[in-house]
Amino acid sequence: RAACAQRTAQLHRRLAYAPAAAVPLHWLSLLPLAVVRSLGALLGKRPARILSEWGAAATVAVRPGAVARSRRSIRDERAASWAQLAPLRVTGTELRHRLDDDVPAGTGRGELHFFSGGGAWVVLAALVVSVIAFLSLLAWPVLGGGALAPMRATLGGLWSDASWGLRPLGWQTTGPADPFSAVVALLGSLWPAAPSRAVVVLWVLALPLAALGGWFAATRFTDRGVLRAVAGVAWALAPSLLDALISGRPTVVIAHLLLPWLLWTGVVAHRSWSAAGVASIVAVGVIACAPSLAPALALVWIVALVLTAAIAHGPGIARVVWLAVPTAVVFAPLVWHRVRSGDVWSLLADPGVPLGDSGGTDLGRRLLLGLGFPGGDGWGALSGADISAWTPLIVAPLFVLALAAPIIGRTLPAVALAITALAGLGTALAAIGISVASDAQHAITLWPGAALSLYWLAVVCAAVLALDALPARPPLRAVFGTLVIVTLAVSAAPALTAPLRGTAAITESTSSTLPAYVEAEGREGLSTATFVLTPTADGAVVTDVVWGETASLGGQSTLRSARLAPDPGDEDTARYAAQLIADPEGSVVDDLAAHGVAYVLLSGASGDLPAGADAASAMSRQAETALDQRDDLEIVGDTAKGKLWRITSEVVAPRGSGDVGEAWRVGLLQAGIVLVALLLALPTRHSLAEARRRPRIVGLPRRAGRVRLVAAGVPVAGAEAEAVVAGSTTGSAAIATESELTDDGAAEAERDPDGGAA
Incomplete structure (x- = not known):
C-alpha cells in the first residue's frame, strides 16, 4: 500500500509539473510505462511492486480533475524551478553507493572450489566411464529401443507437436499436448540440423551431467570437497538412472538430471527471487517428465511453506508459493481437459512412448524399491541365482549413513530430507500398482524410476549430512566415503557393462518409424497420414494413424495412451481396419482418402514376425491378400518397416491444424508465465551481492x-x-x-x- 501511494504521488507530480503540451503525452504513457516498469521489477527481483505500479497508473489516469487542481495551485504560487533544485537532489548512482556503503562488507560464503575441490575430476571420470560404456552410441544417428522414438526432422515440427490442437497420432485426437512434448522440443532444438542426434548426445553425457548435478546438490549440505565428490559419484551411479539408460526411458533420464538442480535452487528459494525463478522452471521440467512425482513434490512444497512461515517469515513465503505457479499454468490445459472428460487419474500417466513394466508387485520387488532399484540390479546375468538374491544389499552402507543423519547430523535438513525420501519411496511403492495407460491390449502401470530418483537424492544428501558430522580424526569420513563409492561401483557394474555385452534394450534406429518413401513425402508437414496395421500374437490387429513422416517422441500423447474408453476416432479406425482386411471391395479406401490418409502400411508383412507367431502370420497373410486385390491401392513394395501401399484416390481433405485461435491463446499464456519465471531467474548485481552474504550451506545451527x-x-x-x-x-x-x-x-x-x- 505504501509503495502504491508513493508511485501514485510520483506520477501525479509528473503530470502536475509538466508543460501543458506534454501532459497528454505523459497521460498516454502511463500504461506503457507500467508495462516497462513491471518488466524492470521482474528483472530487479521485486515482483511485489508490479501491482503497485499498475494500481498507481490506473489511479492517476482516472483523476484528471486532481491533476488540473494541482496545476492551478502551482501557477498561483511562487515556486522554484527544477533547474534550481537539481543541484540539491541526490542522483540514483550516489544513492546506490550510499546504500552499498551502509551494508556490511563481509560475505557469508567462500568459493565453490569446483576444480581444486575435486568436482571437475568427478565429472571427467564419469565422462570417461560413459564413453567406454556407450562407445557404440557415438556412431548412431538415432537412438531406439524401449520408450525411445525418433524426433521430428525440423524445429517447426518439434514445436508443432508441443502445441495445442490435432495430435500427430490417432484418427482425430484433439487437445493439449503433454508438457513433455515441450521438453522434447527444447532438447531437439539444441541440435537443429538433426534433432534426434540430441538424444544420443544426452545418453552419452548423462553420467557426467548427473555427477555434476549431484556435486552441486551436495554444496547445500557440506563445504568439504571429498563429501561433494561422494555425492556426485552416488548420484551418477543411481540405479534408477542406470536402469533408464539401458532400458531406454528418456523421461526418467531427464527427470533424474533435473532433480539435483531443483534441490540446489529450491532449498534457498525463500532467500531470493533468482533462486525461486530457476527452481520454478526446473520444477516444470521434472513434473513434465514424471507427472507421478507431482503428489510427492507437492508434499515437499507444503513442508517448505510451513518451514518458511515458521522460520524465515516475510517475503520468503511469496517466493516459495511462486515455485508451483509455472507448473500449474503449464499443466492447466491438460488438467482442464482431463477434468472435463472425468479422467483425472490419467494426469499421472507417464508421457512418451508407452512401455510396460514386467517387474510385478510382490514383496521381493518392493524390497528392491526400498534399496533404490526399479527392477533387478542386473547381477543375475553375471552370477548364479543364489548370489544375485543378495547383491542388492551391496548399497547398504549408503542407507546406513542416511539413517544416521537425523541422529548425528543437522536436525532440520535431516528431517526435511527424511520427509522427501519417504515421499519418493511411497510414490514408487504405489506406482507399481497403478495402471492408467495402455499399449494396445496391454495395461501399463506407472514406472517407479523417477520416484526412486527423488528417493535416492534424499538418501544421498542425508548420507552427506551424516558424513559431514563425523569427526575429522580418526579419518572416518574418508573411510566411509570410500566404502560408499566402492560399493556403488560394484552394484553398477552389470548396468554399465550391459551395452558392451549386448543385453541393453537401446539399439540403433532410423530417422522414422515409417518407410523411407513415406518419410520423404511427409517432411513437408502433417497434411497426410499413414494407416498402420500390426498383427498381434493372438490373431488381432492393432491399428494406428500416423500423421507426417514419423511417430515422433514429442508426438506421443497421454490423451491416447491413457483414456477410460475408446473415442469415436478409435471406433472409426477399428471399423476401417476390419473392412480393409475382410472386404476387398467397398468404399473404405475412399473414406480414408477423404480423411487425409495417403498410405496403408502392413507392419511385419515382409517376414519379420517372430517365430511361433502362427496367428499373427495367418492374419498378416490374410490382410496382405485383401490389400493386394484392391484396385484403389497401389503397391509401393516391401520395406524394412513392412509392406506399403499408396492410395490412388485423391486425398480431398488434407488435415488442418485444428483450432489455431485456441492454440495461440494457450501457447501465449504458457509462454508468458515461463517468460516471467525466466526474468525472475536472471541474476542482477544486487541479487548476486545478497547471495554472497548468505551461507551456501542450509540448516546451519x-x-x-x-x-x-x-x-x-x-x-x-x-x-x-x-x-x-x-x-x-x-x-x-x-x-x-x-x-x-x-x-x-x-x-x-x-x-x-x-x-x-x-
Whole structure:
C-alpha cells in the first residue's frame, strides 16, 4: 500500500509539473510505462511492486480533475524551478553507493572450489566411464529401443507437436499436448540440423551431467570437497538412472538430471527471487517428465511453506508459493481437459512412448524399491541365482549413513530430507500398482524410476549430512566415503557393462518409424497420414494413424495412451481396419482418402514376425491378400518397416491444424508465465551481492561459541571476548559461523582499512 501511494504521488507530480503540451503525452504513457516498469521489477527481483505500479497508473489516469487542481495551485504560487533544485537532489548512482556503503562488507560464503575441490575430476571420470560404456552410441544417428522414438526432422515440427490442437497420432485426437512434448522440443532444438542426434548426445553425457548435478546438490549440505565428490559419484551411479539408460526411458533420464538442480535452487528459494525463478522452471521440467512425482513434490512444497512461515517469515513465503505457479499454468490445459472428460487419474500417466513394466508387485520387488532399484540390479546375468538374491544389499552402507543423519547430523535438513525420501519411496511403492495407460491390449502401470530418483537424492544428501558430522580424526569420513563409492561401483557394474555385452534394450534406429518413401513425402508437414496395421500374437490387429513422416517422441500423447474408453476416432479406425482386411471391395479406401490418409502400411508383412507367431502370420497373410486385390491401392513394395501401399484416390481433405485461435491463446499464456519465471531467474548485481552474504550451506545451527577478537594481529585487551556465533555482525566485530571456528573454538577477526574489525 505504501509503495502504491508513493508511485501514485510520483506520477501525479509528473503530470502536475509538466508543460501543458506534454501532459497528454505523459497521460498516454502511463500504461506503457507500467508495462516497462513491471518488466524492470521482474528483472530487479521485486515482483511485489508490479501491482503497485499498475494500481498507481490506473489511479492517476482516472483523476484528471486532481491533476488540473494541482496545476492551478502551482501557477498561483511562487515556486522554484527544477533547474534550481537539481543541484540539491541526490542522483540514483550516489544513492546506490550510499546504500552499498551502509551494508556490511563481509560475505557469508567462500568459493565453490569446483576444480581444486575435486568436482571437475568427478565429472571427467564419469565422462570417461560413459564413453567406454556407450562407445557404440557415438556412431548412431538415432537412438531406439524401449520408450525411445525418433524426433521430428525440423524445429517447426518439434514445436508443432508441443502445441495445442490435432495430435500427430490417432484418427482425430484433439487437445493439449503433454508438457513433455515441450521438453522434447527444447532438447531437439539444441541440435537443429538433426534433432534426434540430441538424444544420443544426452545418453552419452548423462553420467557426467548427473555427477555434476549431484556435486552441486551436495554444496547445500557440506563445504568439504571429498563429501561433494561422494555425492556426485552416488548420484551418477543411481540405479534408477542406470536402469533408464539401458532400458531406454528418456523421461526418467531427464527427470533424474533435473532433480539435483531443483534441490540446489529450491532449498534457498525463500532467500531470493533468482533462486525461486530457476527452481520454478526446473520444477516444470521434472513434473513434465514424471507427472507421478507431482503428489510427492507437492508434499515437499507444503513442508517448505510451513518451514518458511515458521522460520524465515516475510517475503520468503511469496517466493516459495511462486515455485508451483509455472507448473500449474503449464499443466492447466491438460488438467482442464482431463477434468472435463472425468479422467483425472490419467494426469499421472507417464508421457512418451508407452512401455510396460514386467517387474510385478510382490514383496521381493518392493524390497528392491526400498534399496533404490526399479527392477533387478542386473547381477543375475553375471552370477548364479543364489548370489544375485543378495547383491542388492551391496548399497547398504549408503542407507546406513542416511539413517544416521537425523541422529548425528543437522536436525532440520535431516528431517526435511527424511520427509522427501519417504515421499519418493511411497510414490514408487504405489506406482507399481497403478495402471492408467495402455499399449494396445496391454495395461501399463506407472514406472517407479523417477520416484526412486527423488528417493535416492534424499538418501544421498542425508548420507552427506551424516558424513559431514563425523569427526575429522580418526579419518572416518574418508573411510566411509570410500566404502560408499566402492560399493556403488560394484552394484553398477552389470548396468554399465550391459551395452558392451549386448543385453541393453537401446539399439540403433532410423530417422522414422515409417518407410523411407513415406518419410520423404511427409517432411513437408502433417497434411497426410499413414494407416498402420500390426498383427498381434493372438490373431488381432492393432491399428494406428500416423500423421507426417514419423511417430515422433514429442508426438506421443497421454490423451491416447491413457483414456477410460475408446473415442469415436478409435471406433472409426477399428471399423476401417476390419473392412480393409475382410472386404476387398467397398468404399473404405475412399473414406480414408477423404480423411487425409495417403498410405496403408502392413507392419511385419515382409517376414519379420517372430517365430511361433502362427496367428499373427495367418492374419498378416490374410490382410496382405485383401490389400493386394484392391484396385484403389497401389503397391509401393516391401520395406524394412513392412509392406506399403499408396492410395490412388485423391486425398480431398488434407488435415488442418485444428483450432489455431485456441492454440495461440494457450501457447501465449504458457509462454508468458515461463517468460516471467525466466526474468525472475536472471541474476542482477544486487541479487548476486545478497547471495554472497548468505551461507551456501542450509540448516546451519545458531549456537553460542567463544571467539577471540584480534586487532592488527594482537589479542584484544588481553582477554577473550564472548559472543553469539550466528553468522552475522554485531557492532564492529564480524562474528564467525561455526564452520569458520578454529579447532580450539576461536576465530580471528582482521581489522579493515577503516579501523573496524572485518
